[in-house]
Amino acid sequence: MTTLLWGVLPYVTLAVLVAGLVWRHRYDRFGWTTRSSRVYESRLLNIASPAFHYGILFVLVGHIVGLFIPESWTDAGGVSEHAYHLCSLYGGTAAGIVTVGGIALLVYRRRTRAPVFRATTVNDKMMYVVLVAAIVLGMVAKLSHTSGDGYDYRQSIAPWARSLFTLSPDTDLMGGVPVLYQIHVVFGMALIALVPYTRLVHMFSAPVQYLFRPYVVYRSRDPEQLGPRPERRGWERAGS
């Protein structure tokens, strides 16, 4: 079980993520969008959406720092374990509260504003469940281990996460981790695996290139696309 959860599942997640992104990019570029509902309702969205998105970006940065910056580095930088814990507790909790508040408002808006609700698919609803679960479970795990310097995940979860990338997963490290953290990690992996198949995929089109391109884009007609598109293998024209 330990091997399955902490040795196999992470790689399955990664494979599903990468395969999903490639599949989506090849076959569903048209569906790759934020699917914004801003035009239906804007008053709540103007508060909730930035709160959620900035909150979750901060949470993401926190996770990257926590998992991929080894304790020895922060020690060398003169940051004591206690100071780190306080930072992570208060910073993380603040970002978490903003995020949860944002998504709570977003879900409320989605449920109560009829046009927005009508534009919600089953896919969206499932995604919301996993997303909210992952966020809330993370908050619960953190806040239920606050005594002293809290639970030091940098001795267990972080080395495990790093060991995944060296292709030698140290599954034993995860054995002693509190159950709440374990559940959070599993939901986190589920969320990552879901990204390419839901509207969350828009996170991979963050338009950073906008900062560097010229304002006005010129394009020539693509000679490849002047005639009918060549038929793709496996896609037969209906009715022929």
Place this chain on the structure above:
Amino acid sequence: MRPMAQIAMVMNLDKCIGCHTCSVTCKQAWTNRQGMEHVWFNNVETRPGQGYPRRYEDQERWRGGWELNRRGALKLKAGGRLRKLAGIFSNPELPEIKDYYEPWTYDYKNLTDAPLGDDFPVAQPISQLDSKPMKIEWSANWDDNLAGAPAHGDLDPMVERARRQASDKVRFEFEQTFMFYLPRICEHCLNPSCVASCPSGAMYKRAEDGIVLVDQDRCRGWRMCVTGCPYKKVYFNHRTGKAEKCTLCYPRVEVGLPTVCSETCVGRLRYLGVILYDADKVTAAASMRSERDLYEAQLGVFLDPEDTGVRRACEEAGIPYDWLEAARRSPVHALISKYRVALPLHPEYRTMPMVWYIPPLSPVVDALTESGHDGEDARNLFGAIDSLRIPLEYLAELFTAGDVGPVRSSLERLAAMRSHMRAINLGEEPDPSVPGAVGMGTYEIESMYRLLAIAKYEDRYVIPTAAVGDARRLEESALPQGCSLDYDGGPGMGGDGPFGRDSGRKLLPLVPVENFHLLRGRQTADDTADTTSITPTTDAEEA
């Protein structure tokens, strides 16, 4: 010099009767789909009026287009790149659907399914956003023909600005009011702020013909283009989550046909043609310090297709010969640069729009005739322009950033043309001082008359086909790879093998020998074409 070609449009507002045929045919062709219920790539507004979407011209609210920063350089009015990315999670300058109007249908089923009762059943309006009964409060042309003008008329942002200049000139009392129609499509600007606003780089201006398009596969639905466009002619499809806009009917234009709105225009008021311009001059022209210099600056960007130096530069830049010829015959170039009667819509947005308008003169003539004067007499007409029912100030707010000079000169040329042609029609000796007064010659004013009044189809639409330049490539891409006769049993038969043409197990005859299978195939096939090929599998399909 970096010459480029652009398909541009001019609309003669004198002829617009506000029948909305262009809007309806455009809707049928392009936006008759779910998610686009509220979208009209082409719409006709009654001016004065709020327009569509409501008060779109109020750029202090919607922040469309460009402005100059403190150093005098162009910047997007809604904020630069960093500001755009920082605000990507919510953009307060984006109109909601209700700023256009809430799309609806009617509960027609109730007309037949309602239980028997004392009252006639009615078809209630149903919102297409949430499927609930709704009260219809606005639509794309709610204030058509000044409907509700005493209540809404003052909400026109251009009325507000014109009043600042001439407080008593715009009136909504029935006896003193005025109106005209303004059909609008995407301006296909030379300096498009929607393209500049797109974070994904999905919007682009086509290098060959200047048409501004959205790449549906690259659009990620950030919606900055909707804010960026000051004319609000980029729309958000709320079902697909992608931006869509007027395409200038590029599939038609590419084969030399006019756009659907032009083709179906009842008043025949639209002109399509090629304009050559110098892409290197666009930024400088759009950055003129004074908004009132922008019209002249844009004229300065256009190139004269008769100039041999320009023609040589165009050839070097790869503009096909038939495009150069089309530019010489272009009605749009004539109306904009030669006769100078067409004016850009809102040059102050600094986007260098490419759909221009000939301001309306007719109400002047009508007003003069009503007051007992000869409406087409040159002396009366020139004098009346300044006391126009449609105040010059209002037209100037639309077309020249408030500068009445170019509007007056355009209307005077139209007035001179009427007066001159009237003399000819009445068999009088035309007074050469009339065209002279507006700086035109007799021949010039008569050719302008032919273009504006006779307006033959082939004079209104001079559209070079994209296909001529691309004919070979087009042909090759439309055909399967390799020779089309090169199939098993076909005349090409895969070319010569190493042992000569007739060797190997191939079906030889060029004309298939009649045999049992061929005969049966021909007699039982649904499609006559099927019978000619014995084996339908071709090399191209296998490849």
